Amino acid sequence: MRDAWQFLLQMLKPMRYRIILGALLVALTVFGNVGLLATSGVLLTRAALKPELLLLMPLITGVRFFGTGRAAVRYAERLYNHSLAFRILTGLREALYKRLEPLVPDLIQGYSEGQLYNRLIGDVEVLKYFYLRVVSLPVGTILVILGTSIFTSLYVLPAGILLACDLLVSFCLIPLLSVRSQIKIDHKRRQSRDELSNTFTDIFHGLFEWQTSDFGDHLEDRVNQLSHADLQAQRQGVWVERLAIHGLAFLAHGTALGVLVLTAPAVRAGDLSIWVLPMLTLVAMASFETLNQLPQALRECWMSLEAAKELADIRPSRPLPPAGDQLPASLDIQVEGVGFSYHQLEGEALKDIHLEIPHGRHVAFVGTSGSGKTSLARLLLRLWRPDRGEVRLGGLPLDQVEESFLRDTIGYLEQTPAFFNTSIRDNLRLAKPEAEDPELMEVLKAVQLDQVVAAWPEGLDTSILENGTRLSGGERQRLALARVILQNPDIVILDEPLHNLDGLTSQMLDAFLDQWAADKTVILITHELKTLPFVDFIYLFQHGKICASGPHSTLLAESEYYQNLWRLEQERI
């Protein structure tokens, strides 16, 4: 929890003066109410004694002053505090995003999509209450407790002490008692909310499969169960909250009665005027106004701390070195003695990898599924860091290379490329924001998508829907390739670029890539051995190691493993 407090206080620190002003406004609102009730009580009592109207004028003005003043201060308080809360939220989302960005994909590893969604939307949302109720309300309440107790003590000391004690007991005890059970309920709710989000993201991802199988029924039952559990917990929460509010109301009325009883003897003895009696009683009742909101505020404090803890916990599973700021002397790639595992306890995905790829060379990573080809590509992209050994670019350790240089220099075509639910134009412009339509159509032509796009009534404005579902598998692959071509990097890593393409299309693309990438470094990760005679050098992967390397002809002559792979491919054709 210490991390959570630190996270929250750090977040609020730049706004501290505004926050103090917000708490003062809360106290002023309650003092307005206390003043209104007190002057009304005095006015009614004095009016009952039928004095001259002139004598009542200051009291009537006082009631009017507190009546309109209270409404105005309340309005100002709501406006000010809510706008401040939203400002804090905006800052928090920005800060959180900045924190998340460098952690991809390490972060994705530890969290499901549903959980991440909950962190970004739900948890951040919860934190707005931290400022609104957890900071400003208790501070305002303490000011009210001090103010009204001192005011009452000036008239009748025991009544002032009683008021102070009851207010303090209510301030500490009742909210604490109710919060204990609320915490358990909220904990249950958080768990079911996380699970619900996960189930929904699973449902959305597998919509087609669920529709064609019976798994959907199972998920529907799960959603019903979780929603029911959440509803039950919500009901319990409302009960506990109601109980705390009624307990407080009971205490407020009891205190007002106590103040009345303690003040009455002084009035009867003639030490105090009769109007003091309703005034102090009403002051005592009005002092409890903010306390009613405390059980909820404390609960929100706990929820905010839980949310802050989860947000503060979002950090890489292994420490990330600070971003580099140097430019390499050349674009030659060196990998020296690299070992890497995704989870420390599981086996290594890569073991003792050594290789050198001079700039401009076309190489291929080949091997059975799961042999570590993609993992090495991710290390070259600095998406992950090796556990052992080093990856260098032009002799410079990859960690020291400036981020934007690295991203501009190395282009990556993923096995399952990501697309946004927006137009073809916007999806392409991710690679080059300033690209105009003619340039976009040119790259679409290069990947043979120009005619497909031209046939759509909205052309480049056509939305490709979430994850590019409007496109076929092959079209998605080609659109992703178009993005890499538009980026025009010096080093290109193509992970199964011909996957999903028919023979004719892949042949034409092959020829294009050869021309376009003539002076670039190309790393081709592939299961299609027919392309291999055209690359300069091949690295053969097996169980996370490079078991052989060399040009196609050498491997065909010397490596039994490669001969087998080649033979199998020929038989398939």
Ligand SMILES: Nc1ncnc2c1ncn2[C@@H]1O[C@H](COP(=O)(O)OP(=O)(O)OP(=O)(O)O)[C@@H](O)[C@H]1O
């Ligand atoms: N994100 C991940 N988290 C945990 N383990 C992973 C992750 N990605 C890959 N692995 C594991 O690392 C090993 C190497 O996977 P990698 O994707 O590098 O293989 P590959 O040779 O590219 O396979 P394919 O040809 O099927 O794409 C596999 O055992 C795989 O299960």
